[in-house]
Amino acid sequence: MHTLKFLFVGFLLLVFNASCSNETTSDEDITENILDTSKVFEAFDVAYGDAERQKFDIYLPANRTLATKTVILIHGGGWTSGSKADMNAFKLLITQQFSDIAVVNMNYRLANANNKPYPMQIEDITNLVAFLRENKTKYSISEDIGFIGISAGAHLSLLWSYAFDTNNKVDMVCSIVGPTNLTDPEYLNNTNPELQNLLDLFGIDPTTEFLEEVSPFHQVTATAPPTILFYGGKDPLIPISQGTDLRDKLQSVNVTHEFTLYDNAGHGWTGLELLDTWSKLNIFMETHL
Template sequence: MKQLSHFFIWCNLSLISCVPQEEPPQQTGPEFKAISNVSYGDQERQVYDLYLPANRNENTATLILLHGGGWMEGNKSEMNSFRDFLREQLPQFAVVNMNYRLADHDQSPYPMQMEDISALVGHLQSSREEYQIGERLGFVGVSAGGHLALLWSYTRDEADQVQMVCSIVGPTNLLDEAYMNTQNADLREMLDLFGSDEATLRSASPLFQLQDDAPSTILFYGGQDPLIPNSQGISLKQRLEELQVSHEFHFYPNEGHGWIGLNLLDASLKLKAFIEKSF
């Protein structure tokens, strides 16, 4: 189980260096600023790292990163490669790398982790003048973090701040038969965190919460993923098509719960282009 939070490999320096670098903007406004472990609540896990771009203003959008780990493990440090990629390739965005409270058999992920994201967004909103940023948001989540990114964007974005959401190998349907009947002990342990009540599992499934006014969505899945059945990504893709929600779906048949090499570079370029298009 301790391996799961480190299983997804995304960016490495050699591939990042292959992506064309943009010229840094001319300095005309505030300087770049980084702040570590900012509290957004009174619990130890309720902290985030913040990276404020140079030349930011009241229209600067923020990208929020959500780590994986099966809802019960993981740390924001595991998203540092994403943080670096976004800061280098999209320097006009503020970046938030957040921790959230971890679930256990006494405390379900849902709605606790939704509440943490709401608290984080509220903290950003109340700090906009201090940080010199705007209201617009984007989410990038991996595995369990992808699930949380989708679910919050589809159900909790009451102010319509979210312009785009990215799920990388994230669960979308906790009622999927491939999940309900899994023989994978680690996966079973994670899914049991949500309990067995069908109404709760439906409420916690992005697939069933998606509406036609959802933000633009980009999905990445691997055909050989031992944790996330192919049906998870494909079902959400089909529902996005039915509701005519702007989206992209990228499927790598020979990849698992993460990938490196040319497919990594391909996915990185697609994610960058999608973020630029969505704002």
């Protein structure tokens, strides 16, 4: 569950030859100025809380309205590391492919021995979503959102969408190599010290009830949003069952979903498999967001 380092660079050079004229500002400006909806707008390190890590970057498309939806990007890093900068390639792809979608790329507080991932990081997502809702008129966006998460960020995206979207505003969620079930025997009986160190972040000998509480697999219901899943068949940290079991659960409760397994991929992939991921995600976003 280290930060997934997709090698987008060559691909981006092919796709993004033209630059666009953006209006860029600081956190101070964004809180004081009325934003011109006719122009593209970007702001960086906007605070949604008091902690240093509670900041996000935002991209607003030109000609946006109160019907404009927002995709929230959540980075990976085993709940203990990573940065919103790791998701910049996704931000670029989305802003170039979709002229009517806003993008928020968030940081969240990182876990350590004294600060567990849950509920801290879920609370950060809740606070960010509340901040966007409170500022929807200023930003000219709707309350409807989607999530794209990688690894630990995918776990958080799924969990929040399934268990904490009390206003039913999530229209779609994407998990790329995200953990889904901490009660999976593949986890409970694992012999991988690196993996176990990450799982221990949720507590030493936690109860089954707690592990179910923090597992998207156990939180999904028939009201869950459309979900798209991508997994690697040779991932040393995310067993295939993390993807296939959630796929089967989504099928059993009739939730719209797609599932892709790259048989020879690990905890991330490049080349044609990466292009396939973006192609499928692109279509899924067009359909559901």
